[in-house]
Amino acid sequence: MNLASGITRREALRGGAALAALAFMRWPVSALEFASDSERAEVIAFADQLKASPRLRWDEVSEWITPSEKLFAVSHYGTASVEPESFRLEIGGLVKRPKSLTLDDIKARRKKTIVATLECSGNGSSPGFMCAIGNSRWSGTPLAPLLRECGISGRAIEAVFYGADEKIEKIRDKEYLQNFARSLSLRNAFADDVLLAYEMNGEPLTKEHGAPLRLVVPGWFGIAWVKWLSRIELLDRRFMSKYMAREYVTIRGEEKDGRTIWRETSVGPMNVKSMVARALRLKNGTIRFVGLAWTDGTPLETVEVKIDDGPWQKATIDKKHVSRHAWRFWTFDWTKPATGEHRVVSRATDAEGRTQPSPEDPDIKLKRTYWEANQQWPRKIQV
Numbered sequence: 001m002n003l004a005s006g007i008t009r010r011e012a013l014r015g016g017a018a019l020a021a022l023a024f025m026r027w028p029v030s031a032l033e034f035a036s037d038s039e040r041a042e043v044i045a046f047a048d049q050l051k052a053s054p055r056l057r058w059d060e061v062s063e064w065i066t067p068s069e070k071l072f073a074v075s076h077y078g079t080a081s082v083e084p085e086s087f088r089l090e091i092g093g094l095v096k097r098p099k100s101l102t103l104d105d106i107k108a109r110r111k112k113t114i115v116a117t118l119e120c121s122g123n124g125s126s127p128g129f130m131c132a133i134g135n136s137r138w139s140g141t142p143l144a145p146l147l148r149e150c151g152i153s154g155r156a157i158e159a160v161f162y163g164a165d166e167k168i169e170k171i172r173d174k175e176y177l178q179n180f181a182r183s184l185s186l187r188n189a190f191a192d193d194v195l196l197a198y199e200m201n202g203e204p205l206t207k208e209h210g211a212p213l214r215l216v217v218p219g220w221f222g223i224a225w226v227k228w229l230s231r232i233e234l235l236d237r238r239f240m241s242k243y244m245a246r247e248y249v250t251i252r253g254e255e256k257d258g259r260t261i262w263r264e265t266s267v268g269p270m271n272v273k274s275m276v277a278r279a280l281r282l283k284n285g286t287i288r289f290v291g292l293a294w295t296d297g298t299p300l301e302t303v304e305v306k307i308d309d310g311p312w313q314k315a316t317i318d319k320k321h322v323s324r325h326a327w328r329f330w331t332f333d334w335t336k337p338a339t340g341e342h343r344v345v346s347r348a349t350d351a352e353g354r355t356q357p358s359p360e361d362p363d364i365k366l367k368r369t370y371w372e373a374n375q376q377w378p379r380k381i382q383v
């Protein structure tokens, strides 16, 4: 069987460094990826209609690394133009040694490359908002050592990341020019693999994805990955911008002692999630479902598939495991499909025992804003 990237299982088992190197390459793919020549598959279109991002559709996802031109983009204040020559990253606020860095200063620092899945927190919230997700190779310099060099005051609790994009926003009835901005607690900002990134998939960042510099926060929803990064400010209190505290907030209820307690939180780490991406009919009549699963960086434990009202059955997760922040492909073979219309759904569980909820789960039923949507997504198929 061909796996995510087109390598056969035998090749995959040779493993090791060669595998890691292979995983970074791109393969030309056919629509029949995930089935061998002898299995000779054909794609079965799902009967449900999902409007996807104009760049990517679930049934087209066949590469582990999303081709750069297929990655979605979300820019709330339009696309900022930042000249690399005049670019400066200012680090200030509660630091003993403020800094102003050129792009060359940043590129001269230790370079690190990671593979991480970028997902908009609205992804999968409705049939009209799908595939705002992709898996990319990000290169840049780690944030933590740079912050340490600035000598952070013991009073600081947060780092605020400002983009160069700006807009006039109304706050309590008055208008203010605002830069797009999000904060992370120091604990989250110091996490391994948080990068000041200047490359995506081995190429300089494009303008729409945040050139010349963006924040990469593996395991966090896209809103935290500030593009056109221009300033970092250390604060001794919680930062409350529009995209921290008024938009991108999740309102969730919890039933307790006969009443509902509503909790409003800022969008944060990603949730364990999976999706049935496509269906292949093999020559022997088996229907092979191919899907994806991802987490906040917690190891993925299982993916299970349920057909109609049948039991949950374990899918086979692709062995390729180059990065804990990257999505993983999985497959499930339905060996005796009956003709007619069927419903197929997947659910992922992480190593902490957190399972992707069904749409009827209180976790989703009592969620009143659309962000952080990780409900199971049933697909319809006509056999």
Ligand SMILES: Nc1nc2c(c(=O)[nH]1)N[C@H]1C(S)=C(S)[C@@H](COP(=O)(O)O)O[C@H]1N2
Binding pocket: 071, 072, 073, 074, 075, 076, 077, 118, 119, 120, 121, 162, 163, 164, 165, 180, 208, 209, 210, 221, 222, 223, 224, 225, 226, 227, 228
């Ligand atoms: N400066 C800035 N950064 C931003 C945004 C923005 O509007 N301005 N949008 C955020 C959102 S909501 C998402 S989902 C990701 C999308 O990243 P991409 O456009 O590179 O795909 O960028 C985030 N970073």
Ligand SMILES: [Mo]
Binding pocket: 074, 119, 120, 121, 122, 222, 223
């Ligand atoms: Mo987003």
